[in-house]
Amino acid sequence: MADTKVYRASTTAPVNIAVVKYWGKRDPKLNLPTNSSLSVTLSQADLRTLTTASCSAAYPAPEGDSLLLNGEPSDVSGARTQACFRELRARRAALEAADPSLPKLSTMPLRLVSENNFPTAAGLASSAAGFAAFVRAIANLYELPASPSELSLIARQGSGSACRSLFGGYVAWRMGSAPDGSDSRADQVAPASHWPEMRALILVASAAKKGVSSTSGMQQTVATSGLFRERITTVVPENMDKMEKAIAARDFAAFAEVTMRDSNSFHATCADTYPPIFYMNDVSRAAIRAVEAVNAAAGRTVAAYTFDAGPNAVIYYLEQDTAAVVGTFYHLLGGLDGWKADSLKGAQSAVALDEAV
Ligand code: DP6
Numbered sequence: 001m002a003d004t005k006v007y008r009a010s011t012t013a014p015v016n017i018a019v020v021k022y023w024g025k026r027d028p029k030l031n032l033p034t035n036s037s038l039s040v041t042l043s044q045a046d047l048r049t050l051t052t053a054s055c056s057a058a059y060p061a062p063e064g065d066s067l068l069l070n071g072e073p074s075d076v077s078g079a080r081t082q083a084c085f086r087e088l089r090a091r092r093a094a095l096e097a098a099d100p101s102l103p104k105l106s107t108m109p110l111r112l113v114s115e116n117n118f119p120t121a122a123g124l125a126s127s128a129a130g131f132a133a134f135v136r137a138i139a140n141l142y143e144l145p146a147s148p149s150e151l152s153l154i155a156r157q158g159s160g161s162a163c164r165s166l167f168g169g170y171v172a173w174r175m176g177s178a179p180d181g182s183d184s185r186a187d188q189v190a191p192a193s194h195w196p197e198m199r200a201l202i203l204v205a206s207a208a209k210k211g212v213s214s215t216s217g218m219q220q221t222v223a224t225s226g227l228f229r230e231r232i233t234t235v236v237p238e239n240m241d242k243m244e245k246a247i248a249a250r251d252f253a254a255f256a257e258v259t260m261r262d263s264n265s266f267h268a269t270c271a272d273t274y275p276p277i278f279y280m281n282d283v284s285r286a287a288i289r290a291v292e293a294v295n296a297a298a299g300r301t302v303a304a305y306t307f308d309a310g311p312n313a314v315i316y317y318l319e320q321d322t323a324a325v326v327g328t329f330y331h332l333l334g335g336l337d338g339w340k341a342d343s344l345k346g347a348q349s350a351v352a353l354d355e356a357v
Contacts, residue, residue, distance in 0.1 A: 002057060003057050003103060004056065004057060004058040005056060005057075005058075005103075006054055006055075006056040006058070007054060007055050007056065007103070007105055007108075007141060008052060008053070008054040008141065009052070009053055009054075009137055009138075009140035009141035010050065010051065010052040010053075010137060010140075011050075011051060011133055011136045011137045011140055012044055012048045012049065012050045012051075012133060013044075013048065013049050013051070013129045013130075013132035013133035013136060013165050013166070014041050014042055014043070014044045014047065014048055014129060014132075014165055014168070015041075015042045015047040015048070015118070015128060015129045015165065016039040016040065016041045016042065016128055016129075016161065016164045016165050016171060017039055017040055017042060017200065017306060017308065017314045018037050018038065018039040018161065018164075018306070018308070019038055019039060019040060019243060019255070019258065019259040019262065019304075019306060019316070020036070020037050020038040020039075020236060020239045020240055020243050020258070020262045021037055021262055021263070021266040021308070022035065022037035022160050022161055022173060023035070023214075023217075023218045023221060023228075023231075023266050023269065024218050024221060024222045024228065024232060025160070025218060025219065025222065026175075027179075027181070028219065029079075030157065030180070030181040030184075031080070031156055031157050031158075031159075031160050031181075032175070032176070032181050032184050033160055033173070033175050033184065034175070034222065034232045035175055035231070035232045035236040035237075036172060036173060036174050036175045036236065036237075036240050037161075037164070037172070037173045037236075037240075038170065038171065038172045038173075038189065038240060038243050038244070039161070039164045039170075039171050039173075040169075040170060040171075040198065040200065040316070041164070041165065041167060041168045041169055041170075041171060041192070042200055046117075046118075047117065047118045047129070047202075048116075048117060048129060048133075049114055049115065049116050049129040049130050049132070049133040050114070050115050050117075050133065051112060051113065051114040051115075051130075051133035051134055051136075051137040052112070052113045052114075052137060053110060053111070053112050053134075053137035053138045053140070053141045054110070054111050054112075054141070055105050055108040055109060055110045055111070055141065056108055056109075057104075057107075057108050059108065059109040059111060060109070061109060063109060064076075064109055065085060065109055065110040065111070065112075066109075066110075066111050066112070067081075067111075067112045067113075067114065067134075068111075068112070068113045068114065069114050069116075069130075070114070070115055070116060071115075080131075080157060080158050080159065081134075081158060083154075083157040083158070084131065084134060084135055084138075084154055084155070084157060084158045085110065085138075087153075087154045087157065088135065088138045088139060088142060088144070088154060089106045090106075091139075091142065091144050091146065092105055092106040092142035092144065093106040095142070095143070095144070105141065105142055106142070110138065110141075112134060112137065112138075114130060114133060114134065116129065116130070127158075127159040127161065127162060127214075128159060128161040128162045128164065128165045129162075129165050130158075130159070130162070131155050131158030131159045131162030131165075132151075132155050132162045132163075132165035132166050133165075134155075134158060135151050135154050135155040135158065135162070135166075136151060136155075136166065139151055139154075148166040148167055148186075149166075149185050149186065149187060150185075151166050152164075152166045152167075152173075152185045152186040153181070153182070153184070153185045156173070156181070156184060156185065156186075157181075160173070161173075161214075163185060163186040164186045166186060167186060167187070167188045168188070168191065168192050169188055169189070169190055169191040169192040169193075169194065170188065170189040170190040170191075170192075170194070170195075170247050171186050171187070171188055171189060172186065172187055172189050172240070172244070173185070173186045174186075174187065189244055189247055190247050190248070194247070194250070195247065195250050196319075197318040197319040197320060198316065198318060198319075199316070199317050199318065199319055199322065200314055200315065200316055200317075201314070201315040201317065201325065201326060201329070202312060202313070202314055202315075203287055203312060203313040203314075203315065203329075204312050205281060205283035205284055205287070205311040205312050205313065206281070206283070206310070206311050206312070211279075212277050212279075212309070213309070214308075214309040217270065217273070217277050217279075217309055220273050220274075220277065221269050221270060221272075221273045221277070224272075224273050224274040225269050225272040225273050225274070226272065227268060227269050227272040228269045228272065228273075231265055231266075231269050235262075235265050236262070236265075239258050239261065239262045239265075242254060242258045243255065243258045243259075243262075246258060252301060252302075252318055253300065253301040255304065255316070256301045256303070256304030256316065257301070257304075259304040259305075259306050259316060260291075260304050260305055260306070262306070263305065263306040263307050267279065267280060267307060279307060279308070279309050279310055279311060280307055280311055281311040283311060284307055284311045284312075284313060287305055287313035287315070288305055288313075290328075290329060291303045291304065291305045291315060293328070294324065294325055294328045294329070297324070297328065298321070298324050302317055302318070302321040302324050302325055303315050303316070303317045303321070303325045304316045304317070315329070
């Protein structure tokens with residue numbers, strides 16, 4: 001009798017926010033970066049993607065693979081999504097070849113259903129959590145004996161930053177040097193328990209979809225910015241080194257300085273792109289001034305800002321400074337029109353780090 005069973009597996013994946021940013025591809029096809037990067041994984045209680053993957057020989061073959069993202073059909077024909085399907089199917093097919101008693105899941109159409117609990121494409125790294133959940137859900141469905149590090153090689157091909165969302169805590173994506181990308185993968189620098197006081201406050205300056213996508217923005221930067229060359233040869237390697245030391249020593253002042261400098265350096269290369277790209281807006285710049293004011297009032301570094309390819313601020317701070325940081329933010333920003341109008345009515349959450357993903 002034909003196998004009409006529906007096979008199914010679900011998983012969740014967290015958002016990560018880089019403190020040393022990935023910006024630039026040396027190989028757009030394999031999604032290999034021009035520099036290493038390092039991120040902090042946020043708690044799934046606040047921000048996560050939940051994905052269910054299923055497959056069945058009873059799914060009509062002509063429809064092929066499909067993805068429902070936040071209730072809407074989403075295109076899966078793009079090269080990046082196809083690369084993930086291909087890599088995962090090849091690994092499953094190898095298992096099936098080695099053990100003919102296994103059901104032939106690799107030949108069945110796949111259906112994915114994915115939900116974010118935060119605004120998609122608002123600069124909150126939804127593609128990172130999205131592709132990480134996508135890859136792990138299918139890997140679970142296929143019962144692949146793959147480690148997070150191996151899955152990071154596949155997720156990277158969906159979206160670069162996704163390779164870091166396969167781990168909790170503090171995560172590095174090593175750029176690697178192999179032409180086939182086999183050493184361009186993520187690893188955990190430290191678990192969340194190493195520095196459990198770390199917190200992140202997300203200030204939503206705008207939940208609208210971003211203007212220039214990361215993919216096209218970074219391509220334009222690579223092609224046109226002179227400052228970018230300085231960033232990838234000198235600035236980022238130094239920042240990676242300093243950041244790993246700051247995390248190892250739990251030195252918040254050092255962590256904060258590298259985080260803010262690296263965000264500034266990344267946005268400077270965006271401004272140096274021709275024509276220039278501006279992700280930050282007046283509200284974002286007010287957040288920078290507010291962090292400076294919070295640190296000046298405390299007489300030490302208690303907060304660090306960082307911005308991805310959008311205007312929303314992520315503020316890192318330590319638990320013991322919650323009153324100083326979150327309290328002062330409310331106080332300061334309440335007096336600014338931009339914040340009143342745009343941001344404070346948006347999602348604002350203090351999130352802890354994830355222990356294990
Ligand atoms: C600014 O991972 O979204 O958030 O690989 O083209 O999908 P693609 O890019 P993506 O870029 C993220 C850029 C960033 C910095 C970072 O997360 O490191």
